[in-house]
Amino acid sequence: MHVLAETTLIEPTLAGESDRTSRTAERAACFHCGLPCLDSSFTSGPKSFCCNGCLTVHDILSSNGLGFFYELTAAPGIKQKSKPRHEQWRYLDEPRLRQKLLDYTDDKQSRVTFYLPAIHCIACVWLLENLFRLHPGVARSSVNFQKREASIQFAPDKIKLSEIAVLLTSIGYEPTLTLGELEKSTTKPPKKRQWLQIGVAGFAFGNIMLFSLPTYFGLDSLSAPIFKNIFSWLSLVIALPVLFFSASDYWKSAWVSIRQRVLTLDVPIAAGLAALYLQSTYAVILGRGEYYLDSMTGLIFFLLCGRMFQQKTHERLAFDRDYKSFFPLSVTRRSGDREEQASISQLSVGDTIVVRNGELVPADARLISGAALIDYSFVTGESEPIAKVEGDYLYAGGKQIGPAIEMQTVKAVSQSYLTSLWNHETFQKDRDDNLNTLTNRYSRRFTMIVVVIAIGSALFWTVTGDWPRGLKAFTSVLIVACPCALALAAPFTLGTTQRLLGRLKVFLKNALVLERMARVDTIVFDKTGTLTANSDKVSFSNTSLTSTEENWIASLTRQSTHPHSVRITESLSEKCTFLPVKRFTEAPGYGLEGEVQGHTVWIGSRAWLKKHNADSTTAGAANGNSVHVAIDGQYRGAFTLSSALRPDTENLLRKLTAHYEIALLSGDNERERERFLHLFGSTPNLNFNQSPLDKLGFIKRLQESGKVVMMVGDGLNDAGALKQSEVGVAVVENVGTFSPASDVILSATAVPQLYMILSLARRSAWIVRTSFLVSACYNLIGVSIAAAGWLSPLVCAVLMPASSISVVVFACGMSLWAARRTLGKVEVTQ
């Protein structure tokens, strides 16, 4: 997008063109943003700048004593897209909207958190945290680098919210405000509470273990009995907050699963905790028997650590976004002759809105005026922008390329063709995947066995006449079988694998996704943006061009923001010199015309060239995207733009077809059917012209026939399919940009590794099962001792940490080994 905007800023100057041509080989880098300076007219002392925007920012910063910005990193700035306009942000001051955006406000101080995608280096952090030097109304600001967020405290009577947005934009950090912003939850994430729970459990565990030392070594009789009393009472008191605060989540979830009549692992954990504490209270109050409070607090401490380990979250990424995070917060509305910024929620049917270059169509609308060229690639999967004429129907979500257009809304934002997808039932229910995890399937059997053994041993000792021993055996079995090791196996295995995958830029929503990934047997691919890259391959056919001609063409295409022009400019810019263009005209939907160094150049469609009497009959068969070129009335050939398959795709699909059923699901037309036919195995399952709802239905049908489906897609049109499938994988070009709700966010660079990622998931599931076996062995030993009635606090204190730690070591070690074997070629250890 910024490439489009750039070209509008740089005005080629006519003066001194010829000598500049010879010097361009040594273009200076812009002091502010580091991009090559195509123009030498923007300088400040010895520093040169690529455009006026960069120069302005530099001047603002250095005149406010913020020159240190440039010392932190070389060329840390961001290229200025356009001059900030205050009108553009004025809607932020509307009281209702303002209230929703502010984190906190009173008369003297307000706080707002902006998402600033431009944050990319240490200098950005420094600059944004010194924002108060640029405006006295800003009190302080702090940056969260991972989230690309700046939280700004300001005095509302000195600076308005819109002025802060303008200030940020003027130094290159334009806030991104989306519709989803308004719904951000004000409740703090539970992370803080979890840290506190671990802290309390760790504190209690350490202290109670110290108090229990005399008991371990049987020193009771040697030391004064008063110590045993004090120690045991202290332990009992210290263990209370652990029981009620640290373990509160286990009580809750155990209660929920009992009410739902499902046996999850939390039930035996809660039973074990209850047995431990009751037995200990009984022992302390009556002053006889042993207490196991050290084991109880230790158990909770380990469990909480496991949970924290598993809950690795990728802060930069959001896995639950819908179209609201993609749509802007405001639109330009026209009433009469006046243009105003209105928030999207105020938009009603029949409003006239203006959509500029690069902006989104916010609701289904009818084009009133202007040349619309709409890029629907993210919405429908069509790879080519579509030209629309007045009166045409425009779907929400398309991006306008080219000049500003006017349209009248036909439907409300939430009722539009695309956005109505989110009203589908698939989005209404939350998938409850916690019940069917590997851990829970095993724990069902485990709980049954433990209960049988506990009752069995109690009965056995009662029948043999030793009922106190029977009671002790009963509680001991419950205590010792408390499934700590079982509960730790999955978090540590899956958590380790999740971290390793993160280094490959494969981000999982949570570690449990891996288990589902291991069960996948069918993989469905989207085409545009998933299998093919969004950047096109540009090649020139027919005759070859001289470098002078290439210069002419590049100079002409640089003036245009049409995606084809931009791509041609990009492909030529390496070797080209840009020259001034005279009499430049652009006919939307047709092509470009201009005069460079006295030669007239036409670039565009065949019809465009025909109109200018340039014969293009020598051109070969047009295959989709050709851009024809004529110079001085002479046909020279055509650029072919083809969306290239991602590297290694053939290889990936070949490997996948051997083990999985695969299918293609594209919103694009059948133009490229031939190309994919041989890639999708012997019985290719290719589907084109699929609407977002079709995609969802396709996945559903597969699932009804018993398949476990993984959907790999990238656009909003895949959102339904991603949500419906067992594993939804969203492919993104830049990590951190918008991606629809999914289970996995996959960087485009990691797509070729998909097969390896899947095999790693299967290996992880195997490791989890093996870890269960290891912990089962420990339980066998422990339960045998307990059933015999020989359990003592010392045995418990040794057995429990030993089993937990060895399972953790086993799980982590095996996962690392598996990752190294599977992903060997791709560097896992960095």
Add this chain to the structure above:
Amino acid sequence: MSVILILILASLFMALVFLAGFFWAVRSGQFEDTNTPSMRILFDERMPEPGTEPAKHETPKKKISAD
């Protein structure tokens, strides 16, 4: 023997102080962003006051050129 009692109480008190410190650290948000503070430590403190002569930062140490 009573000295042990005092020692126990003292050690428990110390542990409680540490626990309180941990609570403070969590509450003040130190566990929420563990990445940005590591960058902040690299910033120089030698900042001029706003409004004063910024001249000494005018000339950057690094020269950037394309060649």
